[in-house]
Amino acid sequence: MTPHPPRVLVAGATGYLGGFVTRELKSRGHFVRALGRSPEKSSHLQDQVDEVVVGQVTTPTSLANVCQGIDVVFSSIGITRQKDGLTFKDVDYQGNLNLLEEAQRAGVKKFVYVSVLGGLHLRHLDIVAAHEDFVDELVASGVNYAAIRPTGYFSDMTEFFGMARRGRVWLVGPGQNRVNPIHGADLAVVCADAVTGEDREIDVGGPDVFTYRQIAELAFQSLDRPVKIVSIPARLARFFVAVTRVFNRHRGELLAFMVTAATSDIVAPSYGTHTLQAYFRECAQPGAAATGRF
Template sequence: MTATAHRILLAGATGAVGMELLRLLRAQGRFVRTLSRTRKNAARVYGLASEVVVADAVEPGALAGVLDGITTVVSCLGASVSLTLRERRSYHDVDVVANTHLLDASKRAGVKRFVYLSAHPGPGYAHTRYLAAHLGVEERIRASGLAFSFVRPTGIYTALGDLVAMARVGLGTVAGDGRARTNPVHPVDVAEALAEVIDGGPAVVPVGGPDVMTRDDVVRLAFEATGKQARLLHVPPGVFRVMSALLAGIHPRLSDLLEFVAAVMTSDSVAPARGTRPLRAWFAELAGSRSALSRRPP
Protein backbone atom coordinates (compact mmCIF):
# COMPACT_ATOMS: atom_id res chain seq x y z
CA MET A 1 0.00 0.00 0.00
CA THR A 2 1.40 3.38 -0.98
CA ALA A 3 1.62 6.24 1.53
CA THR A 4 -1.19 8.13 -0.17
CA ALA A 5 -3.39 5.00 -0.01
CA HIS A 6 -3.32 4.98 3.78
CA ARG A 7 -6.50 6.34 5.33
CA ILE A 8 -5.71 8.20 8.53
CA LEU A 9 -7.89 9.11 11.47
CA LEU A 10 -6.42 12.07 13.36
CA ALA A 11 -7.87 12.49 16.85
CA GLY A 12 -7.20 15.80 18.59
CA ALA A 13 -6.75 17.64 15.30
CA THR A 14 -7.62 21.05 16.76
CA GLY A 15 -4.84 21.01 19.36
CA ALA A 16 -1.56 22.83 18.74
CA VAL A 17 0.25 19.74 17.44
CA GLY A 18 -2.79 18.14 15.82
CA MET A 19 -3.52 21.19 13.68
CA GLU A 20 0.07 21.39 12.45
CA LEU A 21 0.06 17.67 11.68
CA LEU A 22 -3.20 17.99 9.75
CA ARG A 23 -1.65 20.70 7.58
CA LEU A 24 1.42 18.54 6.92
CA LEU A 25 -0.58 15.45 6.01
CA ARG A 26 -2.97 17.29 3.71
CA ALA A 27 -0.01 18.96 1.98
CA GLN A 28 1.23 15.42 1.26
CA GLY A 29 -2.10 14.56 -0.34
CA ARG A 30 -3.14 12.19 2.44
CA PHE A 31 -6.70 11.19 3.29
CA VAL A 32 -7.30 12.44 6.84
CA ARG A 33 -10.54 11.98 8.77
CA THR A 34 -10.51 14.12 11.91
CA LEU A 35 -12.19 13.43 15.23
CA SER A 36 -13.34 16.43 17.28
CA ARG A 37 -15.18 16.47 20.59
CA THR A 38 -17.45 19.42 19.75
CA ARG A 39 -18.89 21.09 16.65
CA LYS A 40 -17.13 24.29 17.66
CA ASN A 41 -13.76 22.52 17.53
CA ALA A 42 -14.67 20.74 14.30
CA ALA A 43 -15.40 24.05 12.60
CA ARG A 44 -11.66 24.81 12.69
CA VAL A 45 -10.75 21.88 10.44
CA TYR A 46 -13.40 22.13 7.74
CA GLY A 47 -11.60 22.80 4.49
CA LEU A 48 -8.44 21.05 5.75
CA ALA A 49 -9.67 17.56 6.64
CA SER A 50 -10.90 15.05 4.08
CA GLU A 51 -13.73 14.14 6.45
CA VAL A 52 -14.78 15.56 9.81
CA VAL A 53 -16.41 13.54 12.58
CA VAL A 54 -17.79 15.00 15.82
CA ALA A 55 -17.79 12.59 18.77
CA ASP A 56 -16.56 12.61 22.36
CA ALA A 57 -14.14 9.70 22.74
CA VAL A 58 -14.60 9.75 26.50
CA GLU A 59 -18.23 8.65 26.12
CA PRO A 60 -18.80 4.88 25.84
CA GLY A 61 -20.03 3.86 22.40
CA ALA A 62 -19.47 7.28 20.86
CA LEU A 63 -16.94 5.95 18.34
CA ALA A 64 -19.16 3.35 16.69
CA GLY A 65 -18.41 3.44 12.96
CA VAL A 66 -15.93 6.32 13.27
CA LEU A 67 -12.95 4.08 12.36
CA ASP A 68 -14.57 2.31 9.41
CA GLY A 69 -12.15 2.17 6.46
CA ILE A 70 -9.24 3.62 8.48
CA THR A 71 -5.79 2.00 8.28
CA THR A 72 -3.81 4.27 10.66
CA VAL A 73 -4.85 6.16 13.77
CA VAL A 74 -2.88 9.13 15.07
CA SER A 75 -3.95 10.22 18.53
CA CYS A 76 -3.12 13.69 19.77
CA LEU A 77 -5.91 13.37 22.33
CA GLY A 78 -4.90 14.75 25.70
CA ALA A 79 -6.12 17.11 28.37
CA SER A 80 -4.68 20.63 28.56
CA VAL A 81 -1.74 21.53 30.81
CA SER A 82 -2.73 25.19 31.00
CA LEU A 83 -3.25 26.68 34.45
CA THR A 84 -6.45 28.32 33.19
CA LEU A 85 -8.60 25.27 33.78
CA ARG A 86 -12.35 24.99 33.49
CA GLU A 87 -12.32 21.23 33.13
CA ARG A 88 -12.11 19.34 36.44
CA ARG A 89 -11.74 15.74 35.23
CA SER A 90 -8.37 14.15 35.99
CA TYR A 91 -5.83 13.32 33.29
CA HIS A 92 -6.66 9.65 33.74
CA ASP A 93 -10.38 10.27 33.26
CA VAL A 94 -9.72 12.12 30.00
CA ASP A 95 -6.47 10.85 28.47
CA VAL A 96 -6.65 7.18 29.45
CA VAL A 97 -10.40 6.77 29.01
CA ALA A 98 -10.59 8.55 25.64
CA ASN A 99 -7.54 6.82 24.18
CA THR A 100 -8.65 3.41 25.46
CA HIS A 101 -12.01 3.85 23.72
CA LEU A 102 -10.17 4.96 20.56
CA LEU A 103 -7.84 1.95 20.73
CA ASP A 104 -10.71 -0.50 21.26
CA ALA A 105 -12.60 0.99 18.32
CA SER A 106 -9.43 0.75 16.22
CA LYS A 107 -9.08 -2.96 16.91
CA ARG A 108 -12.73 -3.62 16.07
CA ALA A 109 -12.35 -1.73 12.78
CA GLY A 110 -9.21 -3.60 11.71
CA VAL A 111 -6.84 -0.62 11.98
CA LYS A 112 -3.23 -1.68 11.38
CA ARG A 113 -1.20 1.08 13.06
CA PHE A 114 -1.62 3.42 16.05
CA VAL A 115 0.60 6.48 16.51
CA TYR A 116 0.33 8.21 19.88
CA LEU A 117 1.47 11.65 21.00
CA SER A 118 2.78 10.82 24.47
CA ALA A 119 5.21 12.68 26.76
CA HIS A 120 8.88 12.33 27.68
CA PRO A 121 9.02 10.48 31.03
CA GLY A 122 12.03 11.90 32.87
CA PRO A 123 13.04 9.86 35.95
CA GLY A 124 12.24 12.71 38.33
CA TYR A 125 8.60 13.05 37.29
CA ALA A 126 7.53 9.80 35.60
CA HIS A 127 5.66 8.89 38.79
CA THR A 128 3.22 11.80 38.54
CA ARG A 129 -0.41 11.23 37.63
CA TYR A 130 0.01 13.31 34.47
CA LEU A 131 2.82 11.07 33.17
CA ALA A 132 1.15 7.94 34.50
CA ALA A 133 -1.83 8.70 32.26
CA HIS A 134 0.39 8.85 29.17
CA LEU A 135 2.37 5.76 30.11
CA GLY A 136 -0.87 3.92 30.87
CA VAL A 137 -2.09 4.62 27.35
CA GLU A 138 1.24 3.39 25.99
CA GLU A 139 0.87 0.11 27.91
CA ARG A 140 -2.57 -0.48 26.43
CA ILE A 141 -1.30 0.22 22.90
CA ARG A 142 1.68 -2.13 23.36
CA ALA A 143 -0.69 -4.91 24.45
CA SER A 144 -3.14 -4.31 21.59
CA GLY A 145 -1.29 -6.24 18.89
CA LEU A 146 -1.29 -3.20 16.58
CA ALA A 147 1.88 -1.74 15.10
CA PHE A 148 2.67 1.48 16.95
CA SER A 149 4.95 4.44 17.53
CA PHE A 150 5.02 6.80 20.52
CA VAL A 151 6.29 10.34 19.99
CA ARG A 152 7.47 11.75 23.33
CA PRO A 153 8.18 15.51 23.45
CA THR A 154 9.82 16.95 26.53
CA GLY A 155 7.36 19.82 26.65
CA ILE A 156 5.59 21.73 23.89
CA TYR A 157 5.98 25.51 23.63
CA THR A 158 2.23 26.03 23.81
CA ALA A 159 2.30 24.70 27.39
CA LEU A 160 4.54 27.65 28.29
CA GLY A 161 2.16 30.37 27.14
CA ASP A 162 1.15 31.13 30.73
CA LEU A 163 4.71 32.36 31.32
CA VAL A 164 4.16 35.28 28.94
CA ALA A 165 1.04 36.22 30.91
CA MET A 166 3.06 36.07 34.14
CA ALA A 167 5.78 38.22 32.63
CA ARG A 168 3.22 40.86 31.64
CA VAL A 169 2.07 40.98 35.26
CA GLY A 170 5.71 41.38 36.27
CA LEU A 171 6.40 38.26 38.34
CA GLY A 172 7.39 34.77 37.20
CA THR A 173 6.85 31.86 39.58
CA VAL A 174 9.30 28.97 39.52
CA ALA A 175 9.03 25.78 41.56
CA GLY A 176 12.33 25.00 43.27
CA ASP A 177 15.66 26.69 42.63
CA GLY A 178 15.18 27.03 38.85
CA ARG A 179 18.33 25.11 37.94
CA ALA A 180 16.68 22.00 36.47
CA ARG A 181 17.33 21.76 32.73
CA THR A 182 14.94 21.21 29.83
CA ASN A 183 14.70 21.59 26.06
CA PRO A 184 11.05 22.20 25.15
CA VAL A 185 10.02 21.93 21.52
CA HIS A 186 7.90 23.76 18.96
CA PRO A 187 4.55 22.13 18.01
CA VAL A 188 5.56 22.09 14.34
CA ASP A 189 8.68 20.08 15.21
CA VAL A 190 6.52 17.59 17.11
CA ALA A 191 4.07 17.37 14.21
CA GLU A 192 6.95 16.64 11.85
CA ALA A 193 8.13 13.83 14.14
CA LEU A 194 4.62 12.34 14.10
CA ALA A 195 4.39 12.63 10.31
CA GLU A 196 7.65 10.72 9.94
CA VAL A 197 6.24 7.63 11.68
CA ILE A 198 2.78 7.52 10.07
CA ASP A 199 3.76 4.64 7.78
CA GLY A 200 6.28 3.00 10.12
CA GLY A 201 9.21 3.76 12.35
CA PRO A 202 10.69 3.31 15.81
CA ALA A 203 8.47 2.30 18.70
CA VAL A 204 9.60 5.29 20.75
CA VAL A 205 10.64 8.68 19.37
CA PRO A 206 11.88 11.17 22.01
CA VAL A 207 11.68 14.77 20.82
CA GLY A 208 13.46 17.74 22.34
CA GLY A 209 13.99 21.29 21.15
CA PRO A 210 17.24 22.87 19.95
CA ASP A 211 18.18 24.68 23.18
CA VAL A 212 18.86 23.14 26.58
CA MET A 213 18.21 25.72 29.31
CA THR A 214 17.35 25.99 32.96
CA ARG A 215 13.84 26.64 34.20
CA ASP A 216 14.96 30.12 35.22
CA ASP A 217 16.27 30.69 31.69
CA VAL A 218 12.87 29.76 30.24
CA VAL A 219 11.07 32.28 32.44
CA ARG A 220 13.63 34.99 31.66
CA LEU A 221 13.01 34.45 27.93
CA ALA A 222 9.31 35.11 28.52
CA PHE A 223 10.19 38.41 30.25
CA GLU A 224 12.56 39.29 27.42
CA ALA A 225 9.75 38.80 24.92
CA THR A 226 7.51 41.23 26.79
CA GLY A 227 10.30 43.80 27.24
CA LYS A 228 10.04 43.70 31.03
CA GLN A 229 12.70 43.30 33.68
CA ALA A 230 12.75 39.71 34.89
CA ARG A 231 11.47 39.18 38.44
CA LEU A 232 11.45 35.56 39.56
CA LEU A 233 9.85 34.11 42.66
CA HIS A 234 11.20 30.70 43.67
CA VAL A 235 8.56 28.70 45.51
CA PRO A 236 9.43 25.52 47.44
CA PRO A 237 8.03 22.56 45.51
CA GLY A 238 6.42 21.35 48.72
CA VAL A 239 3.96 24.24 48.45
CA PHE A 240 2.71 22.87 45.13
CA ARG A 241 2.48 19.36 46.59
CA VAL A 242 0.41 20.55 49.54
CA MET A 243 -1.91 22.48 47.22
CA SER A 244 -2.19 19.38 45.04
CA ALA A 245 -3.22 17.26 48.02
CA LEU A 246 -5.78 19.80 49.18
CA LEU A 247 -7.37 19.99 45.72
CA ALA A 248 -7.49 16.25 45.06
CA GLY A 249 -11.18 15.90 45.88
CA ILE A 250 -12.22 19.36 44.70
CA HIS A 251 -10.46 19.87 41.36
CA PRO A 252 -8.73 16.62 40.25
CA ARG A 253 -7.25 18.16 37.08
CA LEU A 254 -5.60 21.05 38.91
CA SER A 255 -4.42 18.65 41.61
CA ASP A 256 -2.75 16.47 38.97
CA LEU A 257 -1.20 19.49 37.29
CA LEU A 258 0.26 20.95 40.49
CA GLU A 259 1.79 17.59 41.37
CA PHE A 260 3.35 17.47 37.90
CA VAL A 261 4.64 21.06 38.07
CA ALA A 262 6.34 20.42 41.42
CA ALA A 263 8.15 17.39 40.00
CA VAL A 264 8.96 18.41 36.43
CA MET A 265 10.26 21.88 37.28
CA THR A 266 12.72 20.45 39.78
CA SER A 267 13.93 17.62 37.49
CA ASP A 268 15.91 17.55 34.28
CA SER A 269 13.71 16.93 31.24
CA VAL A 270 16.03 16.71 28.24
CA ALA A 271 15.55 14.64 25.08
CA PRO A 272 17.53 14.43 21.82
CA ALA A 273 17.28 17.74 19.95
CA ARG A 274 15.15 16.85 16.91
CA GLY A 275 13.48 20.24 16.88
CA THR A 276 15.05 23.25 15.14
CA ARG A 277 12.74 26.15 16.06
CA PRO A 278 13.97 28.19 19.06
CA LEU A 279 11.84 29.12 22.06
CA ARG A 280 12.99 32.76 21.98
CA ALA A 281 11.35 33.30 18.58
CA TRP A 282 8.14 31.58 19.69
CA PHE A 283 7.86 33.72 22.84
CA ALA A 284 8.54 36.84 20.78
CA GLU A 285 5.79 35.95 18.32
CA LEU A 286 3.36 35.15 21.11
CA ALA A 287 4.09 38.36 23.01
CA GLY A 288 3.88 40.38 19.80
CA SER A 289 0.54 38.92 18.77
CA ARG A 290 -0.91 39.63 22.19
CA SER A 291 0.41 43.17 22.07
CA ALA A 292 -1.25 43.67 18.70
CA LEU A 293 -4.54 42.37 20.06
CA SER A 294 -4.36 44.71 23.04
CA ARG A 295 -3.86 47.69 20.70
CA ARG A 296 -6.71 46.72 18.36
CA PRO A 297 -9.51 49.30 18.46
CA PRO A 298 -12.89 48.10 19.77
Protein backbone atom coordinates in the same frame (compact mmCIF):
# COMPACT_ATOMS: atom_id res chain seq x y z
CA MET B 1 3.30 2.67 -9.11
CA THR B 2 3.77 4.13 -5.59
CA PRO B 3 1.05 3.17 -3.07
CA HIS B 4 -1.04 6.07 -1.79
CA PRO B 5 0.09 7.55 1.55
CA PRO B 6 -1.79 6.02 4.49
CA ARG B 7 -5.25 7.43 5.24
CA VAL B 8 -5.07 8.95 8.73
CA LEU B 9 -7.67 9.70 11.40
CA VAL B 10 -6.45 12.57 13.60
CA ALA B 11 -8.00 12.53 17.09
CA GLY B 12 -7.14 15.75 18.91
CA ALA B 13 -7.15 17.89 15.75
CA THR B 14 -8.89 20.71 17.63
CA GLY B 15 -5.93 20.97 20.03
CA TYR B 16 -2.50 22.61 19.87
CA LEU B 17 -0.45 19.63 18.63
CA GLY B 18 -3.25 17.98 16.65
CA GLY B 19 -3.70 21.17 14.59
CA PHE B 20 -0.05 21.14 13.52
CA VAL B 21 -0.15 17.39 12.82
CA THR B 22 -3.22 17.81 10.62
CA ARG B 23 -1.49 20.48 8.52
CA GLU B 24 1.74 18.45 8.29
CA LEU B 25 -0.09 15.32 7.11
CA LYS B 26 -2.08 17.27 4.52
CA SER B 27 1.12 18.87 3.20
CA ARG B 28 2.49 15.33 2.66
CA GLY B 29 -0.55 14.27 0.63
CA HIS B 30 -2.30 12.08 3.21
CA PHE B 31 -6.06 11.73 3.25
CA VAL B 32 -6.93 13.19 6.68
CA ARG B 33 -10.12 12.64 8.64
CA ALA B 34 -10.42 14.72 11.81
CA LEU B 35 -12.35 13.50 14.83
CA GLY B 36 -14.04 16.24 16.86
CA ARG B 37 -16.24 15.84 19.91
CA SER B 38 -18.99 18.18 18.72
CA PRO B 39 -19.99 19.89 15.45
CA GLU B 40 -19.39 23.33 17.03
CA LYS B 41 -15.87 22.48 18.21
CA SER B 42 -14.78 20.94 14.90
CA SER B 43 -16.53 22.98 12.20
CA HIS B 44 -13.43 25.19 11.69
CA LEU B 45 -11.54 22.09 10.51
CA GLN B 46 -13.78 21.61 7.44
CA ASP B 47 -11.46 23.64 5.19
CA GLN B 48 -8.27 21.99 6.45
CA VAL B 49 -9.00 18.26 6.14
CA ASP B 50 -10.73 15.82 3.80
CA GLU B 51 -13.43 14.81 6.27
CA VAL B 52 -14.60 15.78 9.74
CA VAL B 53 -16.40 13.22 11.88
CA VAL B 54 -17.99 13.77 15.26
CA GLY B 55 -17.63 11.31 18.12
CA GLN B 56 -17.02 11.47 21.84
CA VAL B 57 -14.12 9.23 22.90
CA THR B 58 -15.62 8.77 26.35
CA THR B 59 -18.81 7.33 24.78
CA PRO B 60 -17.75 4.25 22.77
CA THR B 61 -21.03 3.91 20.85
CA SER B 62 -20.51 7.39 19.36
CA LEU B 63 -17.28 6.18 17.74
CA ALA B 64 -18.95 3.59 15.52
CA ASN B 65 -17.42 3.74 12.02
CA VAL B 66 -15.14 6.74 12.67
CA CYS B 67 -12.16 4.52 11.68
CA GLN B 68 -13.80 2.96 8.61
CA GLY B 69 -11.37 3.00 5.66
CA ILE B 70 -8.56 4.41 7.81
CA ASP B 71 -4.99 2.97 7.79
CA VAL B 72 -3.47 4.85 10.74
CA VAL B 73 -4.97 6.53 13.80
CA PHE B 74 -3.02 9.41 15.36
CA SER B 75 -4.17 10.53 18.80
CA SER B 76 -3.11 13.54 20.86
CA ILE B 77 -6.34 13.41 22.86
CA GLY B 78 -5.75 14.24 26.49
CA ILE B 79 -6.83 16.67 29.17
CA THR B 80 -4.65 19.75 29.41
CA ARG B 81 -6.69 22.84 30.27
CA GLN B 82 -10.16 21.31 29.70
CA LYS B 83 -12.50 21.57 32.67
CA ASP B 84 -15.19 19.01 31.84
CA GLY B 85 -15.26 17.37 35.26
CA LEU B 86 -13.58 14.28 33.79
CA THR B 87 -10.42 12.64 35.11
CA PHE B 88 -7.18 11.80 33.29
CA LYS B 89 -8.21 8.17 33.58
CA ASP B 90 -11.57 8.91 31.91
CA VAL B 91 -10.04 10.67 28.90
CA ASP B 92 -6.30 10.03 28.48
CA TYR B 93 -6.64 6.33 29.33
CA GLN B 94 -10.23 5.15 28.76
CA GLY B 95 -11.05 7.58 25.92
CA ASN B 96 -7.98 6.53 23.95
CA LEU B 97 -8.67 2.86 24.75
CA ASN B 98 -12.20 3.21 23.36
CA LEU B 99 -10.70 4.68 20.21
CA LEU B 100 -8.12 1.88 19.97
CA GLU B 101 -10.86 -0.74 20.25
CA GLU B 102 -12.84 0.97 17.48
CA ALA B 103 -9.64 1.10 15.38
CA GLN B 104 -9.13 -2.64 15.89
CA ARG B 105 -12.73 -3.37 14.82
CA ALA B 106 -12.12 -1.37 11.64
CA GLY B 107 -8.83 -3.18 10.87
CA VAL B 108 -6.61 -0.09 11.31
CA LYS B 109 -2.96 -1.03 10.77
CA LYS B 110 -1.21 1.40 13.10
CA PHE B 111 -1.93 3.66 16.10
CA VAL B 112 0.37 6.62 16.84
CA TYR B 113 -0.04 8.02 20.34
CA VAL B 114 1.44 11.01 22.17
CA SER B 115 2.44 10.37 25.79
CA VAL B 116 4.80 12.39 28.02
CA LEU B 117 8.60 12.36 28.36
CA GLY B 118 9.78 10.44 31.40
CA GLY B 119 6.44 8.66 31.47
CA LEU B 120 7.97 5.37 32.47
CA HIS B 121 9.43 6.90 35.69
CA LEU B 122 6.60 9.24 36.69
CA ARG B 123 3.72 6.82 36.93
CA HIS B 124 2.92 7.91 40.49
CA LEU B 125 1.31 11.01 38.91
CA ASP B 126 -2.28 10.50 37.69
CA ILE B 127 -1.74 12.24 34.35
CA VAL B 128 1.34 10.19 33.53
CA ALA B 129 -0.22 6.93 34.76
CA ALA B 130 -3.21 7.51 32.45
CA HIS B 131 -0.94 8.07 29.44
CA GLU B 132 1.37 5.15 30.15
CA ASP B 133 -1.43 2.73 31.12
CA PHE B 134 -2.84 3.43 27.67
CA VAL B 135 0.59 2.79 26.08
CA ASP B 136 0.58 -0.61 27.86
CA GLU B 137 -2.82 -1.38 26.30
CA LEU B 138 -1.50 -0.28 22.91
CA VAL B 139 1.55 -2.53 23.16
CA ALA B 140 -0.61 -5.49 24.30
CA SER B 141 -3.17 -4.91 21.53
CA GLY B 142 -0.97 -6.36 18.81
CA VAL B 143 -1.68 -3.34 16.58
CA ASN B 144 1.48 -1.78 15.12
CA TYR B 145 2.15 1.39 17.09
CA ALA B 146 4.39 4.36 17.86
CA ALA B 147 4.48 5.98 21.31
CA ILE B 148 5.89 9.50 21.13
CA ARG B 149 7.15 11.03 24.38
CA PRO B 150 7.82 14.76 24.01
CA THR B 151 9.19 17.34 26.44
CA GLY B 152 7.11 20.50 27.13
CA TYR B 153 5.47 22.29 24.20
CA PHE B 154 6.11 25.93 23.36
CA SER B 155 2.40 26.46 24.11
CA ASP B 156 3.15 25.57 27.74
CA MET B 157 6.13 27.94 27.84
CA THR B 158 3.57 30.69 27.19
CA GLU B 159 2.88 30.50 30.95
CA PHE B 160 6.32 32.07 31.54
CA PHE B 161 5.61 34.71 28.92
CA GLY B 162 2.25 35.52 30.51
CA MET B 163 3.83 35.93 33.96
CA ALA B 164 6.59 38.15 32.52
CA ARG B 165 3.96 40.31 30.86
CA ARG B 166 2.23 40.65 34.24
CA GLY B 167 5.59 41.80 35.68
CA ARG B 168 6.90 38.84 37.72
CA VAL B 169 7.79 35.21 37.00
CA TRP B 170 7.29 32.69 39.80
CA LEU B 171 9.62 29.68 39.72
CA VAL B 172 9.50 26.53 41.84
CA GLY B 173 12.91 26.33 43.53
CA PRO B 174 15.91 28.10 42.01
CA GLY B 175 14.89 27.20 38.43
CA GLN B 176 18.15 25.42 37.62
CA ASN B 177 16.54 22.28 36.15
CA ARG B 178 16.76 21.97 32.39
CA VAL B 179 14.28 21.45 29.59
CA ASN B 180 14.38 21.52 25.78
CA PRO B 181 10.83 22.52 24.83
CA ILE B 182 9.53 21.87 21.33
CA HIS B 183 7.30 23.83 18.95
CA GLY B 184 4.12 22.10 17.75
CA ALA B 185 5.21 22.43 14.11
CA ASP B 186 8.51 20.61 14.78
CA LEU B 187 6.81 17.90 16.83
CA ALA B 188 4.23 17.49 14.06
CA VAL B 189 7.04 16.48 11.67
CA VAL B 190 8.11 13.76 14.12
CA CYS B 191 4.46 12.61 14.47
CA ALA B 192 3.93 12.51 10.70
CA ASP B 193 7.20 10.58 10.27
CA ALA B 194 5.90 8.09 12.86
CA VAL B 195 2.80 7.43 10.72
CA THR B 196 4.95 5.72 8.09
CA GLY B 197 8.17 5.00 10.06
CA GLU B 198 9.42 1.94 11.92
CA ASP B 199 10.37 3.41 15.33
CA ARG B 200 7.98 2.47 18.12
CA GLU B 201 9.31 4.45 21.09
CA ILE B 202 10.24 8.04 20.27
CA ASP B 203 11.57 10.52 22.87
CA VAL B 204 11.81 14.02 21.46
CA GLY B 205 12.52 17.61 22.49
CA GLY B 206 13.33 20.92 20.81
CA PRO B 207 16.65 22.26 19.52
CA ASP B 208 17.77 24.28 22.58
CA VAL B 209 18.22 23.31 26.23
CA PHE B 210 17.40 25.97 28.83
CA THR B 211 17.14 26.18 32.59
CA TYR B 212 13.70 27.36 33.73
CA ARG B 213 15.38 30.56 34.96
CA GLN B 214 16.78 31.17 31.45
CA ILE B 215 13.29 30.72 29.99
CA ALA B 216 11.96 33.32 32.43
CA GLU B 217 14.79 35.70 31.46
CA LEU B 218 14.08 35.13 27.77
CA ALA B 219 10.43 36.02 28.30
CA PHE B 220 11.39 39.34 29.92
CA GLN B 221 13.94 40.07 27.16
CA SER B 222 11.33 39.51 24.44
CA LEU B 223 9.14 42.12 26.18
CA ASP B 224 12.09 44.44 26.75
CA ARG B 225 11.33 44.51 30.46
CA PRO B 226 13.55 44.18 33.55
CA VAL B 227 13.89 40.64 34.90
CA LYS B 228 11.87 39.99 38.08
CA ILE B 229 11.94 36.40 39.28
CA VAL B 230 10.59 35.07 42.56
CA SER B 231 11.49 31.54 43.72
CA ILE B 232 8.93 29.57 45.71
CA PRO B 233 10.67 26.95 47.88
CA ALA B 234 9.99 23.51 46.35
CA ARG B 235 8.91 22.20 49.77
CA LEU B 236 6.26 24.90 50.05
CA ALA B 237 5.01 24.13 46.52
CA ARG B 238 4.71 20.42 47.39
CA PHE B 239 2.80 21.26 50.57
CA PHE B 240 0.39 23.38 48.49
CA VAL B 241 -0.03 20.45 46.07
CA ALA B 242 -0.83 18.07 48.94
CA VAL B 243 -3.47 20.44 50.34
CA THR B 244 -5.02 21.03 46.90
CA ARG B 245 -5.19 17.28 46.29
CA VAL B 246 -7.36 16.85 49.40
CA PHE B 247 -9.98 19.32 48.14
CA ASN B 248 -9.72 18.74 44.38
CA ARG B 249 -7.90 15.62 43.26
CA HIS B 250 -7.78 16.56 39.56
CA ARG B 251 -6.43 20.06 40.17
CA GLY B 252 -3.95 18.70 42.73
CA GLU B 253 -2.67 16.13 40.24
CA LEU B 254 -2.26 18.78 37.56
CA LEU B 255 -0.27 20.92 40.01
CA ALA B 256 1.77 17.90 41.11
CA PHE B 257 2.73 17.30 37.49
CA MET B 258 3.72 20.95 37.03
CA VAL B 259 5.80 21.02 40.21
CA THR B 260 7.50 17.73 39.30
CA ALA B 261 8.27 19.03 35.80
CA ALA B 262 9.62 22.32 37.20
CA THR B 263 11.99 20.49 39.56
CA SER B 264 13.23 17.81 37.11
CA ASP B 265 15.42 17.79 34.03
CA ILE B 266 13.14 17.25 31.02
CA VAL B 267 15.65 16.79 28.22
CA ALA B 268 15.22 14.52 25.20
CA PRO B 269 17.05 14.08 21.88
CA SER B 270 16.74 17.42 20.14
CA TYR B 271 14.81 17.99 16.98
CA GLY B 272 13.51 20.92 14.96
CA THR B 273 14.37 24.45 14.01
CA HIS B 274 11.84 26.67 15.81
CA THR B 275 13.49 28.67 18.59
CA LEU B 276 11.88 29.78 21.82
CA GLN B 277 13.38 33.27 21.31
CA ALA B 278 11.46 33.65 18.05
CA TYR B 279 8.29 32.20 19.60
CA PHE B 280 8.37 34.65 22.53
CA ARG B 281 9.05 37.52 20.10
CA GLU B 282 5.93 36.42 18.19
CA CYS B 283 3.96 36.33 21.46
CA ALA B 284 5.12 39.89 22.18
CA GLN B 285 3.78 41.26 18.88
CA PRO B 286 0.74 43.50 19.25
CA GLY B 287 -2.34 41.48 18.35
CA ALA B 288 -0.73 38.08 19.07
CA ALA B 289 -3.35 35.54 20.14
CA ALA B 290 -4.32 36.15 23.75
CA THR B 291 -3.25 32.66 24.78
CA GLY B 292 -0.16 32.64 22.58
CA ARG B 293 -0.96 29.03 21.62
CA PHE B 294 0.23 29.33 18.03
